[in-house]
Amino acid sequence: EAGVVQSPRYKIIEKKQPVAFWCNPISGHNTLYWYRQNLGQGPELLIRYENEEAVDDSQLPKDRFSAERLKGVDSTLKIQPAELGDSAVYLCASSTVWRVSDTEAFFGQGTRLTVV
Amino acid sequence: TQLLEQSPQFLSIQEGENLTVYCNSSSVFSSLQWYRQEPGEGPVLLVTVVTGGEVKKLKRLTFQFGDARKDSSLHITAAQPGDTGLYLCAGSSNSGYALNFGKGTSLLVTP
Numbered sequence: 145e146a147g148v149v150q151s152p153r154y155k156i157i158e159k160k161q162p163v164a165f166w167c168n169p170i171s172g173h174n175t176l177y178w179y180r181q182n183l184g185q186g187p188e189l190l191i192r193y194e195n196e197e198a199v200d201d202s203q204l205p206k207d208r209f210s211a212e213r214l215k216g217v218d219s220t221l222k223i224q225p226a227e228l229g230d231s232a233v234y235l236c237a238s239s240t241v242w243r244v245s246d247t248e249a250f251f252g253q254g255t256r257l258t259v260v
Numbered sequence: 261t262q263l264l265e266q267s268p269q270f271l272s273i274q275e276g277e278n279l280t281v282y283c284n285s286s287s288v289f290s291s292l293q294w295y296r297q298e299p300g301e302g303p304v305l306l307v308t309v310v311t312g313g314e315v316k317k318l319k320r321l322t323f324q325f326g327d328a329r330k331d332s333s334l335h336i337t338a339a340q341p342g343d344t345g346l347y348l349c350a351g352s353s354n355s356g357y358a359l360n361f362g363k364g365t366s367l368l369v370t371p
Contacts, residue, residue, distance in 0.1 A: 184363070186364050237302070
């Protein structure tokens, strides 16, 4: 069974440019998470979806970040415009039940973003 | 956001040594998970602890959840180079909606 798939693996862009990340969760996983991980830090939650509904986006910088999960499967995270401080690894994770503490969250390999 | 403090931040030991890493918070968690992350990969779940005082063993790894469910420890016996990685603890609140991660302990085990 395929795991969580993210693309691209690496992205280098100039500041003020837009960028998008794509995530395909494990089949059947209704819960999807986007995390941001800065160098030497633990992941920080940006947004959580239950099917196609964003149920927790309190940590998402809405002035420049947006996300969507059409049809409750794949998801896209967008930054527009990107800033130097957005350089980080963006991780997508999925799980089978809405209480993540009751199950395992499976993570993708992440997209490493460098803003120059 | 419930904060999780992990210590030490970095640890470099030789193969065969024992070690303990800690995860502490002032908040009570309904459960706590430990993940290991290797360079260029996403975190992978090692264990979930739910009950205060609970002890779980996974081969050479022993996980303990504090009685008050505010802290946890991970003990590795006879560390091996394959244990090298970033160890992250993550706690969830009573709602269990999302994981709040600590900053992690970066472990290097040299032959």
